Amino acid sequence: MSICLETPRLILKSLTEADRGFFTQLYQHPETMKYVGDPISADEINEKFNSRLAAWNKHSVHRLCLVIFDKANHTPVGVTGFMAKWLPYQQAEVGYLLHPSQQGKGYGKESLQAVLQFAFNDCLLHKITATVTEGNIASSKLLENSGFIQEGRIRDNFKLNQQWHNDLIYGLLNSDFLPAFTKN
Secondary structure, three states, rough: OOEEOOOEEEEEEEHHHHHHHHHHHHOOOOOOOEEEOOOOHOOOOOOHHHHHHOOOOOOOOEEEEEEEEOOOOEEEEEEEEEEEEEOOOOOEEEEEEEHHHHHHOOOOHHHHHHHHHHHHHHHHOEEEEEEEEOOOOOHHHHHHHHOOOEEEEEEEEEEEEEEEEEEEEEEEEEEOOOOOOOOO
């Protein structure tokens, strides 16, 4: 199933082969990956990309990956999506990466709102979670401004650049979700 979500300024579309170059660029950009992971090889990036190409539905065992495009100039600005854990709890973990040149423009919140609307209204998920490396203030603020609540802090849970980091766990229930806009 191909997915296309629209917001006032953005279009979010299912990942296709045509997006391979942009996807690779994101995963190779040190600023994008600062809180996400250590550098990975081209083969590992291709493996990640290929695992996200298959058709997706809420029962899929692979991650939903949507490319975020700016409507005004039709250029990609990032990727977003979630890993559904449908059974037995109707939950998913959301994630997003924005190119550094596109950060600070509100695209993160706008695209997250579209993904949350899709997850809650179309997929009928009960809860969306997110994991943020402590210190990633922009991501924490994005989630909090979107209604997520910090539910926990897991000490020394993630190794990045040979150092242990804490993970912050965020959650948002369907019943607490307040959409920022309606579908076009």
